Amino acid sequence: MDHKEGHYKVRDLGLADEGRKRIEWAESRMPVLMELREEFADEKPFEGYKISGCLHVTKETAVLVETLQACGAEVAWSGCNPLSTQDDIAAALANGGTEIYAWHGLDTEDFYWCIERTIDTPPHLTLDDGADLIFTVHSDHPEMADHIIGGSEETTTGVHRLRAMDNDGELQYPVYAVNDAETKWDFDNVYGTGQSTIDGILRATSTMIAGKNFVIAGYGHCGRGVATRAKGMGANTIVTEVKPAKALKATLDGHQVMSMDEAAEKGDIFVTATGMKDVIRGRHFLKMKEGAIVANTGHYDVELNLEELAELSTDAREVRENNREYTMENGKRVYVLGDGRLVNLAAAEGHPSEVMDMSFANQFRAHLDLVQRHESDAMLEDKVYDIPQDMDDEIAEVKLRTMGIQIDALSDEQEHYATDYSAGT
Template structure:
């Protein structure tokens, strides 16, 4: 038997492709219809196998694709090399400096893209603030994350968004599954494989009870942890209480938590005022897009000593001798310390990206923020059910008429 030898990057990409059946269906149609013929698409998403697979699907539709990583610690060089060999222009490397990261984004913009698929909003920010001369050829873009959507909506509210953006993050089929099940599993996969510690029996503090926080808290509970939730929204806080979790302010949770996970999209969730309150040996992690939720810069200044005790685990000794541990510099733990969301989850999220990019090409939209259409949202869910082997009922004409009538 002849054994085929593939690079690790090709192995990862092929494995992802086999487990993303919705994208396979979309790819087959794109190959026939070529909706992106003559279109340049810039992709700035965590550069690993699932993202590379999305790029292949966009290529199948006729697009010229340019790819950068949205986080220096989530880029997988072997995957970057594999997708580059398949014709995608890649601007990324693992562990690049801040200057190198910004340079890669500049190269992405200078490719003169017509569509921008962003994750966190850095490309959208840069093209508006530093390279407005490249804006006229942009048809529109899509944003993948809560953090990016917050930035995008703020720019639009200020009247500074110059082209249409689709909020992929807010699609029902995105936040119900990607944010809850994807983040829930991948965060704990990243923490456990980085620390090699048991979760059962520990106290976990989850900051933020949005869809991502719900997933992280639920999985922690399933792993046997006692879970505390911190929140600023009374509705989300009462939901956490009804789901069986303790709820309290961060200052009260700090002395109790063995593992802290921030997942808010905000800054300084665990800040200088909290460091002295932390339990000896507390582990700090972040599942939000940027490394500002745990105040990394303040921790660096306040600590009297630091050392790396495991790969991606930094021990900080505070004044008085207390030690706390920060994973992956406070960057997105599921990607900086793991492979990110499960492949099957990203099958639906990246199907949304592909179909929304097609929608932008086929519909001339004014500048502004748009929701994913119900048709696209429903189509992705339908395709996922179909590829999993499930079917559902349809309304009869009589049922449709009944639901539209005010007469019982």
């Protein structure tokens, strides 16, 4: 393990050159973020501000980190999931001078040790994926909150945690729910999760998707994306849900809908995308076919109850990278991918750069807004906030322009008609 106190702790600094090539590839696919870098590099609006981040260490994240740095920020970073850090990317960032503490295969103690190192010097801003950094500040270093002017949250699970804190009056500084921006959840969550989850399954199994019974637990944005991609590859898609309206949507989108108890007997491949614990439990594993493949694409591994699976098993072994075979007491084998961690990052590279371009542009703009508010004494209250609509629209417009796509605009007369409640039949 390469370790330089106060600067970085990564797996192998010798991987830096390979990581740098992958970062440069991501830059070529992230024109919105690169345009923001070019626009604000001279002005350096983040000069004098430290941003502590806890987010998957991927090539796309590296483009965000280096964009923040190019615009003046001091950055300290850790990975937000034990299996999602890409060691060559961590090495490239460390080699370039970024303070980073991240490596693939962290245990729980190391995971929180890395977070703690990023806040040894209190930050002005926090950037989260899952809210573990924000929660660490609030639970272990509440005095630090007075120094922090704001933060942002990248993913659905984290936003749910933060809204619960907000509702209980426990949030100590304002946080932008980046996940809830339309240019994030309707692209990153749907298209990004859909494609990268299938990518992770294929890398870990090399299995055939076509003709398989593919069970998706949860039909939110992420589950819908996975179901759409699986169906497009020829799978027979089955959705399980707890919310009636989402179950109806899945039905009308052409998927079978049933309970997990019923689906467990039918599925060949299972993916959980709910944000809830114990979605697949011991009783479900016992019902599965011989050779069933089980994966999770939610932020935490609690969606699969692997403790109950272990208790029901007589043997477990890794048969491929990120693919663990459990032989149960009934003689049947099931295969769990990425040890139940989010399969698109544990077994693949995460979302495509093109969708992360918009997600991370939202992150950049959210932090820019927080800094500008701080400097103009127009700070937000200690609550969770949505990304402003005009910011969301601006990012979509830039993305379209970089794709060479032009759209229509309303005329003045149409603008007037849109708000003219007297216009009738």
